[in-house]
Amino acid sequence: MKDVLATRPVSQQMLLITALLLSLSVLPHWWNLPPLVTGAFFLLLLLRLLLWREPSRIPGPWIRLPLVVLGVVVVIQQAGLTEGRQFGVALLVIMSGLKLLELKSHRDLFMAVFLGLFLLTTLFLFSQNALLTFYVLLLILAYTTVLVLANRTGPELPLKQAVRTALVLTLGGIPVMVLLFALFPRLDGPLWSLSLGRGQGITGMSDNISMGSISSLSQSEETAFRVRFDGTPPPPQEHYWRGMVLWHTDGRRWIRVKSSAAKPATEGLAGTAAYEVTMEPSDQPWLFPLDRVREAQGDLLLSEDGELATRHSIRRRFTYRAESAPPPLTRPLTGRERRLGLQLPARLSPRVRRLAHQWRQAAASDAQVVEQALRHFNTQPFVYTLQPPLLGDDPVDCFLFDTRKGFCEHYATSFVLLMRLAGIPARVVIGYQGGEINPLGGHLLVRQSDAHAWAEVWLRGKGWSRVDPTAAVAPERVERGITPQPAETGAPAVFRVSIPASGLARFLRDLQWYRDDLQLMWHYWVVGYDQSRQQNLLQKLGIGRLYSYQLGIIAVAGAIAIASLLFFLFGMRRPAPATRCSPPGTVSGAS
Amino acid sequence: MNLEKLVRITRPDRSGRIRITGRKIYILPTRYGLVFGILLILLLIASINYANNPAFLLTFLLAGIFFQAIFHTWRNLKGLELQWIHAEPVFAGETARVHLRIADPGRDHFALALAFAGNEPVLADVPAERPAEAQLPVRTRHRGLLQPGRLTIESRYPLGLLRAWSLLETDARIMVWPRPLHESLAPSDPDQAGGLEGDQGSGSNDFAGHRSYRPGDTPARVHWKALAAGKGLLVKEFDGDRVDQIWLDYEALAPPNVEQRLGLLAGAVEALSREPLRYGLRLPQLEIAPSTGERHRRHCLDALALFGDAASAADRAR
Structure with missing residues (x-):
């Protein structure tokens, strides 16, 4: 009809x-x-x-x-x-x-x-x-x-009634959505090539940073590289993938300073961890071995600063082997390192200078200055966020005293600057931190979103030691990488020096943390959910490897099953007649 | 014939109630549902191509809502009980109204569309508290006891993307009287002219002559033959004392066609019933004694409607 x-x-x-x-x-x-x-x-x-x-x-x-x-x-x-x-x-x-x-x-x-x-x-x-x-x-x-x-x-x-009906339909649709979302097969690449207008082609790390450059990279879920360890992998807090060392700053940007001799990395000592890394194309020569590389295959170059690189830019997938041992590795400080490690930008605000001076005065040793700085980041209301606010003319001053919200590069660069002001040779290191063990392949997957920046300070008797000021603010970042893994929440903090005393301050900070945590969870479970995470999830659910079309069939069949189950569980229940109130019935003609 | 068996039709039970069960409901997407499906496919392709997970979420949520809509549309028909109440008799060619009671004390049903095959649909809401009554139009063409055919009940509620329908058979019967003809009430044989109009009971032919038509004259007295011959509208005048009693005789009519004769008789019944006259109806197998009133009128018209094959059936029904 x-x-x-x-x-x-x-x-x-x-x-x-x-x-x-x-x-x-x-x-x-x-x-x-x-x-x-x-x-x-x-x-x-x-x-x-x-x-x-x-x-x-x-x-x-x-x-x-x-x-x-x-x-x-x-x-x-x-x-x-x-x-x-x-x-x-x-x-x-x-x-x-x-x-x-x-x-x-x-x-x-x-x-x-x-x-x-x-x-x-x-x-x-x-x-x-x-x-x-x-x-x-x-x-x-x-x-x-x-x-x-x-x-x-x-x-x-009948607006109220219509909203109720719509609500029932939508709520009933959500389980189907979740199931289809989790199971629907994901492709590795797009169906046809896209011009998204990004303009930058391959995402990846460049050899300089400014405040905000890594946090933008952290939005990318693309794979940076994969690592396969010989034997048991080192604990997660040791997963620092060291890339470039940045020495020189103008107060805003940090850049590399070309080291004199980059020699083949063959004559090093045996490390404690041996592994094989498969790099995705990056259009750059930089490699990101586990901190600190001791030995790598012959055709790679190892710089004086411990940076590993290929001779040519990486244009296609590339695999290499290396061995590393955890830092610090004792070595005397060279003149070049002292000069570069104490370089300061021309302009620095008196507030920043005063802060560093204070720490220097209060501390008996360099190590105590470092500890004091970490405590400062930990006890002051600093917030670790993926979306840091824009900073003004003097980014370091603005970040340290006004906004106090930043991503890893904010913490690393200001920390290094403060150390240099206190007379301790320091440098910024960029690379990746974290990674996810793929339960299927057993390998570690490191994404662009794992990009990280940290600091190295030269301590007498120890040499260049790694300090991650971000960990003082957000230990979770280091514990489980930027991609949150619920299983690991609540693990003990590594760098946490003390717990902030004030209840309200702690509450506010926790609130910030929840918000950020939510964002990270969103990032992990929704935006970044891809083929590998799907396989990961299926593995956890005990469903082995499935081909995409099988997965598709299961997804659709499951969705229909869950939709009917839901409906017959809740939809067919007859409401009690006594509590009903609905408008009187109407009969109207066809015209 | 075999196909007919495959179609699931709900038939009334002994008490005349038609109960729609879940298995007898068909459901398919509407045109909008198909457009919605195309939209979903487009969104899915876009989501895959841009590897955009929130877009996947949206697409799958819409798919989930569509799935739910299937059940809800189906449920909007399930459990309904229909019962034919009555249908007023009509003349052939008029539109009859079949009254149906629709009820489900269990839940509300909205925006149901009901239609007899080939007729205009009617919308009805059926609240749980009390039954609704729908009046379904049925166009009639021929006299007789009409079975209005298959009733389709359908629902597009709640989203309009899907159409659930069920085919029902009802007990509904509509008495369709012959379409009344008013034009020529001429007898078959001129000699028998009085056979139609005059009062046979008086035993004499009181025909007194013709006079001009005055408003208010019954058609029975119109001298149709004269009219047909172009002599103007003349009325036969009777002097008898019992001229207010008239027999309508099927056999006395001129047109050979049965339906035409019945139409003329129906027209005569309609005309006479408005006059203070007693009239009777004489059919080949049935005679209704002269009388007056609405009951009598209906009785006569029913007899005309059921004339022929239907007559015996109507007798059985009575």
């Missing part, structure tokens, strides 16, 4: 609700698209609500057609055809505005809802954080409510 509702005109409330929902779906694109595009959408919306408020009245084709042409022109002119993603999304936004302009029947309403759902997905092309996802989830609930309302017959809108 024919669809009685399809040709029914849309009520004014429905028009307003749909307009509101589409606006809320477009709103976050304000930060992603040229303002003129989102502006055009809201202009179309305003036009509709001001001039054609009645749903039955829509502008004629002689108004709509020029607007369509104008809209396309705006999109082409503003978004440009070169960047496919932006162009497509801009077009979608304008189309939604035009649909709103001609929204008249229930058919239009459905199309508007579908456009809205598509718009919501495009939001994730630009940002994938937890808050946005939650926002999108709420909007999906709202769109479901609109569909429920559109399928009711009466003249009035």
Whole structure:
């Protein structure tokens, strides 16, 4: 029989609700698209609500057609055809505005809802954080409510009841979502090559850092390299993958200073850990062996500062063997190292100088200065965050005394600077820290998001010793890498010197930590969930290796099973008649 | 025929109730559901291609909602009980209204669409507290006791992406009277002219002559033959004292066609029933004594509707 509702005109409330929902779906694109595009959408919306408020009245084709042409022109002119993603999304936004302009029947309403759902997905092309996802989830609930309302017959809108029905449907959909998400086969690469407009091609570490450069790298879930140990791997807190040593700073950036002699790394001593590393292409010659490399295969170069490199940039997957032993390795301080290790930028604020001076005065030895500095980071309200605030003209001063929120490079660079001010030779080391053991292959996977920066100070009798000031703020970072592994939470802190005394301060810091933890968890379980983590999870669940199509079949079958199970467990329960209250039944004619 | 067996149809039980069980409900996506499916595929391809996990979440959530919608749409039909109440008789060609009671004390059902095959659908909400009554239109064409055919009940609630439907058979019967014809009430034989209109009971032919038509004259007295001959509208005048009693005789009518004769008789019954006249109906196998009133009118019209094959069936039904 024919669809009685399809040709029914849309009520004014429905028009307003749909307009509101589409606006809320477009709103976050304000930060992603040229303002003129989102502006055009809201202009179309305003036009509709001001001039054609009645749903039955829509502008004629002689108004709509020029607007369509104008809209396309705006999109082409503003978004440009070169960047496919932006162009497509801009077009979608304008189309939604035009649909709103001609929204008249229930058919239009459905199309508007579908456009809205598509718009919501495009939001994730630009940002994938937890808050946005939650926002999108709420909007999906709202769109479901609109569909429920559109399928009711009466003249009035039973909003509360519709929301309840939509809620039941959405909540019922969540287990299916989780199951499909966990099991749906993931591909290694995209179906076709993409121009995402990143412009930087391969992500990876460069040989200089400034505050903020590593935290941006930490958003990338790409694999940096994989390590296979001979025998048992060293404990997780020893997983420092040492890359470049940065000596010189202008107060903002830290750069390498080319060491005089880079010689083949064959004549070293035997290490305590032997392993094989497979590097992903990085377009750089740098290698990241376990701190500190003692011996590596013959064609590699080992610099005076202990940096390992290939002779040519790594353009394709590359495997090498090396042996390492945990630092420090005693060695006298050379003149070059003393000179470079005490270099200071031209401009330093008096506050920073005073702080270092204070520590120097209070401490009897260099080691005590280091300890004092770590205690400072630990007891003052410093926060470890993936999204540090922007710093002003004097980043070190601003970070140490004002914002106090930073990623590893903030802690490492300011720590090194303070050590140098206190007269202790110090340098920044960048590389990776952590990694994840793949239970399938038994190897350790290190991602770009494991990028890290730490410090090395020269202590008399010990030589260059590794100090990780980030650990003083966020020991968990070192314990389990940036990717949180729930099994390891609550493990004892390594570098923690003391516990902050104040209850409120601790509470606030804990709160910050929870928020950050949530972000990290989100990063780990949602944004970064890929093929290897999927296999990892399946392994834990006791389902062995499955091919992608098997996995796909299981995912879909499981989803259907769980959906029906849920429905028959909760959906078929008959509500008790006594507690019911619903509107009186209506019978209406077909016309 | 075999295909007919495969179609699952719910039939009324002995008390006339039709109960929709879960196994007799069909469900398929609507056009919107198909568009939604295409949307899901597009979103999935985009998610795979951009390896975008939140987009995967969204796509899978929408798929989950769709799965739930399947069950909820199905449930919106399941457990409903329908019962035919009655249907007012109509003349052939008119639209009859079949009254159905729909109830499910267990839960609310919304936006149900009901239609007899080939007829306009009607929407109904059925709250749990009390049964709803729907009036379904049925177009009629021929006289007789009409079985309105298969009833389809469908639901697109809650999302409109899926359509669940069930095929039902009802006990509904509609009495369809012959379409009344008012035009020519001419007897088959001119000599028997009085056979139709006059009062046979008086024993004499009281025909007094023709006079011009005055408003209020019964069609029975119109001199149709004269009208047909172009002499204007004349009315036969009777002088008898019992002219208010008229026999309508099937055999006396001119047109050879059965349906036409029945139509003429129906038209006559309709016309006479508005007059303070007693009229009787004489059919080949049935005679209804002259009387007046609504009951009598219906009795006559029913007899006309069931004339022929249906007559015996109606007798059995009575």
